[in-house]
Amino acid sequence: MITSPRLQIFAAISAIVVGVVGAALIASMFGAAAERILTVFFITLVGVVGIGIYSGNSGILSFGHVAFMGIGAYVSALLTLPAQLKVATLPKLPDWLATTEMGLLPATVIAMGVTALVALLVGAAIGRLEGSAATISTLGLLIIVHGVIIGWRDVTRGAQSFFGVPRETGIWAAVIGVILALVLARLYRDSRSGLRLRAGRENAIAATAVGVNIPRERLISFVLAGAVMALAGALLGHFLGAFSPKKFFFNDTFLLLAMLIVGGMTTITGAVTGAVVITLVTEFLRRLEGGFSIAGFDVPSVFGTTQIGIGLIILYAMFRKADGLAGLKEWEERVFPKRPPSGSAPALQEVHVSDSLTASNMTMQFGGLVAVNDVSLTLTPGEILGLIGPNGSGKTTLLNMLSGVLRPSKGAAIRGQNKLNGVPAHKIVEHGIARTFQNIRLFPDLSVHQNVLVAALSTHGGEDADSRARAALARLNVAQLAGESAGTLSYGDQRRVEIARALACRPSLLFLDEPAAGMNRLETDALMDTLRGLTRDLGIGILLVDHDLTLINQLCDRIIVLNEGRLIAEGTPDDIRQDPAVIEAYLGRGKPGKKTKPKNRDEPGPATELAG
Structure with missing residues (x-):
């Protein structure tokens, strides 16, 4: 189920297809060099979107997803490499792999499946970690996969270049890949799972209270992101024709994260914006790295000019616009805002449960402090x-x-x-049982309607979710605020929205x-x-x-x-x-001996x- 209005989704997908195909047609008019530049950009954008599927929706910065890009590149390359070349250069490969030779499409699909399986095993553990612990664990994943690729010489050639890969990624293969990645990412963002994960990003305790299984939602996004990164790796490997493990290590990780952070982690619009800005700046600075002249003055080359420039852009974006250049909303959400449904809202259903809640001798001890004693x-x-x-x-x-x-x-x-x-x-x-909190725990960057819809989607199998959300908002007299961001409301309205969210759980x-x-x-x-x-x-x-x-x-x-x-x-x-x-x-x-007036x-x- 997609939770956004159909008009927004249609506009987003139409813009993706028209924009990507249009850019490819324009590039083809300027020759092979322009096509090559655009192909690299499209592949890079697939990688940025892949990381964004996990990091943007979960709020956990991942250093590890470039490792999945590497897995996708190596697996697909092993499947497309000519059999004679594999026998000559990788003599210890299993017979079934040594004799396998297929095209880019089936190899990419298999690589995405294998990578998704690896992501499933790894993500099951990482998804239970919070904040910096999860981020550091993804860094460990990157280092471990890099070490395995180098150490598995019989399959990967170790630290040496993996050459002979058919160069089958042209401009139109990249077009198909980037459209697929962008559409998947956009649909996932406003799917039930994506909305629940974004709620967990905003406030994990509140999301859990309305029925969101945060580790499960993180795992789904982790696996989907891993598969998209494998797509990027397969396209890149078959564009370059030769690559080594260092291609999928810190440099590319830094570059892709920079694009995501500068544009805005939480939206597909941000991923595209960041990729465009960083690509343009990178191409410009690379032309200056060897030195240049201004008005007759020679400026010497400066080592690391590109990295310095990217770092300064990140700092500028963080200081001037912490949510990224594109902000927190997709472009189509600004152009086609969701309008309140016409007609009267449905009514909340009467409760037909008579079971009482009985608490006996409840005690809570924190170390030596007894906070609740035998209640x-x-x-x-x-x-x-x-x-x-x-x-x-x-x-x-x-x-x-x-x-x-x-x-x-x-x-x-x-x-x-x-x-x-x-x-x-x-x-x-x-x-x-549903609840509110002493300190208001809304999902501030989600709309009022989305705040309440998350609760409805996460309970009773999501049955009549939109109707329950609308009924709860109407019951608390905040239906007119449905399209507003929850974090912008007055204190009293936020309280009412929080109660409405609890009521949506029925x-x-x-x-x-x-x-x-x-x-x-x-x-x-x-x-x-x-x-x-x-x-x-x-x-x-x-x-x-x-x-x-x-x-x-x-x-x-x-x-x-x-x-x-x-x-x-x-x-x-x-x-x-x-x-x-x-x-x-x-x-x-009163104190003993003290007279009271x-x-x-x-x-x-x-x-x-x-x-x-």
């Missing part, structure tokens, strides 16, 4: 349960245990007949961590009406954490109170307002303050 609670669909307590009392920690973010040190949480302890965080939502239980924080009184009152409607109309149970005691007292059927990680009170709002332990927890115990009859007492 038990029950939450039933259709009720609103308040969870209050002073700062640091363990409220959010308890929510994190119940939602799978943290595994409790002791105790158990059970939903119906299912024990939730040990259930991966991305699968908690399958048990009908939960029967909803955990809200300080949803009214940062809202004014009018916004809070509107939120209260919305939450009442969720329980009244849809039968959703809500576990509500907030410091707004007016909201808690007016909204909740029951309240539980934590202090220093312990459950100190449980009951109706009236019970809690009069509970001495609660009053002491909020206002503190008598209060005026009109001044609020502790119970009144707790009432809001």
Whole structure:
């Protein structure tokens, strides 16, 4: 399923085909030299797009994908190399490989398949790493593959040049390759998997909470990127006719990453922009490397002029436009923005699940600190349960245990007949539990609609995903903001979008961590009406954490109170307002021997303050 409007996808693919074919036709009018330059550019662009499929969508910079380019080059070359030449120069090849001789197309397909298999094995491990650890592991991959190619002399000729490869990559082979790579990358970016991965790039914790299996999505992009890099390697190897392992090492890695970073990692438009800019600058600087004259003055040659120039461009791009020259949106997303659907939005479906959530003796210990100590609670669909307590009392920690973010040190949480302890965080939502966060966790560079759509796509098999997303946005009165970037919204609107995203999961239980924080009184009152409607109309149970005691007292059927990680009170709002332990927890115990100034009859007492 493609999540972008058809008009945008049609415009993107049309522009790719027309632009690439048009450039090839123009180059053919200027002779073989122009065709050769454009062929190299197209092959390079395939490599940039390949890295972008993984790094752009996952947010993890990869130094290792050029290794897949090398694997593709060597595998395809071994399959197309004339049999007589293989027997003469690689006498220790297996008989089946020594006698195999095929054309560029089948060899490229096989090379892409072999490389994808290698990427699958490697990506299964790398996909579970985060941030710098994942980046460093890709660097290790590059070094290991480089070492294997050099050491496997019987197959690769080691560090020597691998020569005799049929030079079958002409301008039109490159045209087909670059169109295939660009279309694949564009379709993947706005596929279900691509959108989920981009959500994980923006905020991994929030994406996991709405059901995104981030390691799996990273693995998909890692393998697809590896296959595209193999395509680039096969095209390059059959363009050069001879190559060595150093061709697929640090120099090309630096060049391709520079193009991606300068243009913008997150879009196909950025990959093309960066490739064009760096190619033009590189060609210009190479002409100056041997020295030049200006107005009669001779400027001597400077070693590394090209690398210095590329480095300066990267610095300029990072300082002036950190998201790259092309920004965060594809060109067609700017020209053809998604318009809100006409007509009324569908309604959210009523919950038909009666299973309660029962948490018993929940304890969370961090080293010597006990953040939550022996807390038990029950939450039933259709009720609103308040969870209050002073700062640091363990409220959010308890929510994190119940939602799978943290595994409790002791105790158990059970939903119906299912024990939730040990259930991966991305699968908690399958048990009908969705949540928001104390600190807003939206996907800021995605649109409001995409924020909510990710949740709908990742739950219930993606059934009626767009309808659920639209219904959730309408329920929170933010449907008019669907096309806006989530990171540009006001604080109150961001809170509402976060709740809408949780509702799109179609939960029967909803955990809200300080949803009214940062809202004014009018916004809070509107939120209260919305939450009442969720329980009244849809039968959703809500576990509500907030410091707004007016909201808690007016909204909740029951309240539980934590202090220093312990459950100190449980009951109706009236019970809690009069509970001495609660009053002491909020206002503190008076110092012995210290007289308290008598209060005026009109001044609020502790119970009144707790009432809001």
